[in-house]
Amino acid sequence: MNPIEIRERVAIAGATGAVGRALAAKLVGHYRLIGLSRREPAIASLFSPDIEEWRRCELFNQPEVHDGLCGATLAFYLAGDQPRSGARLTQGRPIDLELIRADNFARAAGAQGVRHIVALRCLARLDAEPECELAAEQALGGHGVAVTTVYCAPIVGEGTALTNTLLAMSRRRGLVVCAPWTAQTAQPVALSDVVVCLVSALEQQGADKERLVLVGPQRMSFRQMVERTAQLQGLNPRLLGLALGRRRTPIGPLEHGVREPQANFCSFEVALSDALATKLIMPAASRELSLHMAGSKNVRSVQRLPLPAGFDAEQVAHAYFRWLTLPAHIIHVVRDHEADEVWRMYVRPLPWPALVLARVVDHGEPGRARYAICGGLLVKRPGGFLEFLRVAGDQHVLAAIHDFVPSLWWPLYRVSQALVHVVVMRRFGRYLGRHGGG
Template identity: 35%
Template sequence: MQIKCSDQRPVVAIAGASGFVGQALMKRLMNNYRVIGLTRNEKKVSESERSRCLNLEWRQADLFSLLEAEKGLQGVDYAFYLVRTGVPSARLTQGKIQDMDVILADNFARAAKKAGVKQIIYLGGLIPEQANGVPGCLQSRLEVEAALRAHGVPVTVLRAGIVIGAGGSCFRMILRLIRHLPMMICPRWMSSEVHPIALQDIVVLLAACIGREETYSQSIDVGGSDTLTYKQMILQIAELMGKKRRLYSVQFLAPVVSSLWLTAVTGIPLQQVKSFVGSMKYPLIGKRRWLQQRLGLPGLPFAEAACLALQEEARGKTEKRKQAALFGGKHGKKKRLNNVRSVQRFVLPRGRNADWAGREYAEWLPRHLKPMIRVYQKKDGRLWFLLAGVKKPLLELTYSKERSTPDRTLYYITGGILARVDTQRRGRMEFRQVLDGRYVIVAIHEFIPRMPWFLYRATQALVHLWVMRSYGRYLHLQAERIGG
């Protein structure tokens, strides 16, 4: 649905608008701003009641695509980045979530720069005082901040702990634990202190940052009026629910076992649980909360925030039952697409760029796989990857001159024995330098194999990973040689 207002109010885009924070933020902003909700999932757009509001426009934008990100941010004055990558974005995903986070943030920052966005406001996470040596899920927060700042748009970062609100992954996890387990075994790191904040407070703080120049290029801690351990949060919420629960601490429960156990009990995806568990070992307390002090917003006490979240969750359940009664609980299932996303990060040799990495790959691959594979570059810019003795290419990549820059080289997958190109999804391979040029990310997006899925998983997918790791080792040796 398109915005129908012709007024001159500022235009605000929200990436991650379908999330529980994004939805609450939209409600607050629509009276004073023209709001654009960016979402990857078209089904969510059609089912959302907010799509009937005149001051709201939904734009479908997969932020893994720089082109879609650019279209999504056209005409935007201020942009919120509330994106999380805990849910797989393809049927097969190869690579670390941290590297995918960097791609999403880098695309968003590039698109914001091109659109003339005045400010990016990012809801990140609290960082331990000793950031060195913390797990990737916490380092990823710093990398996302760096990626958003890399292209010159002023960035405001609000660093929050757990946001207490209906629909939040941590809050849902706690509720399911309480409902299913009268007694719980708790690892020792559940005694770490954390600084929760109410959904209502975080929405006020996010909205207050719009155009507030004193927050530009700042990372600001936020939190509620209480600090608690995870065990204390569980017990307080259980008391509010009228349930008595017992928690027993143990010293031997490893993070991997904890993650599998939590996934089995709560049904929350393993990747989300791993990220949550990885951060639990460290105290996450907001120290620099100067924005709240200036706004006179100390934050709701935890018990009040949890009570409001429980009330909202009950209303949400009632609304779902009404919709199920209205539509009979029937929703057409979308046919699963056999798409692949592979994201690998490598050290980029000093003085080199993404364009060099792409050209070097085309020259390195036939040397590495000689005599099985050779690469033939046609005059029109297409690359053919040929198997010895076979005339037709295994893959055909077409260089996109219009969409490539020295720090990001893009090839479209336009043919070959191994690839399907007769779908609406446009497969592509990119070489992208990130984080001050220290790394290059080699990524394949929306690749759709031609061979049967089970056969692809057992052969081509594994070969691709082996080739990428070999290329990564080659780049690492090149970096050592140049550095010496």
């Protein structure tokens, strides 16, 4: 470690994950570590005792990200492959959800003076969807902060999704059915090697938009990984391969193209043996997360809209309100106060507003129009927001509802209002494409 950089503040987004915990253990004592998590600090602290300060930070909530990065000069972005959005119901493409997270993080980093971001991303997704991955990479680097992107093969180590799945399948009793997806091949890489490379990337702080690729020395199918995992535990499960069945993996993209492995990287067996030697048990944290997911009834919905020539995000938002008020629609929108920009949406012929929205100014940022959901018949609890966001380098606008809590009975909401919202946004997107919001 460079003595000059000792005690600099390093923020870690995704600090409660397997990579985040291992990274914190490597950096502790050399930097002041700030852990960012959507969980409450008291719960997040159970995941890693090495983090000095925990801050609650939902990456979809730009003000929280802005506050979470306050005081940090360096940052890790390890949340690029989070399978969950933190909502009970999520509507939208994974890439659009990730674009919002990445753009929020990059905007906040630029505003708070962060010098360097090291982002960990999925190599298999880069090979499968290169345009989407490059768009997310561009979003992270679109606000003036140097970015090093590390694309990584599936990670073998304590608590990783791959390791947990391998252990679960290898320990099953009786006949273990292997769906077609288990034939996918990869070059799994050790968690310890990934952490060393991440720390090296942080300290070198090389050229802007640098890209690294990490793969292990062995290429094997998932089924072969299960067999070797069983052998290391002295087990002998009976595996039955099927030609038909599920082809998508339960742990996200797995297969990637052949890459030249880095020198001196650990073998699969060594990495798995290290993972088996340590057991991380966090019953309180696991119980809290399960209760939170079971009790929450919030919604996150993201739709991609065309961006008319000469329009910004706020003009698209105003076009949306005008379009809703067209005579052919049953919704009527009233702008209540010019100064405060309060908008009330009515469903004809009801006299009470279905939604009340108030314009929010987020640190004077361009490319975003954000409206707090303050109340209305369709809202059970205020606190959510509607936003229109243009991501750096993208020629579209993302229309998103975050943390919306409906007043309707949840099963009824799922088959009514939730579906209607998606249909309405798609129709508005077609309207923008035809008429340019005029």
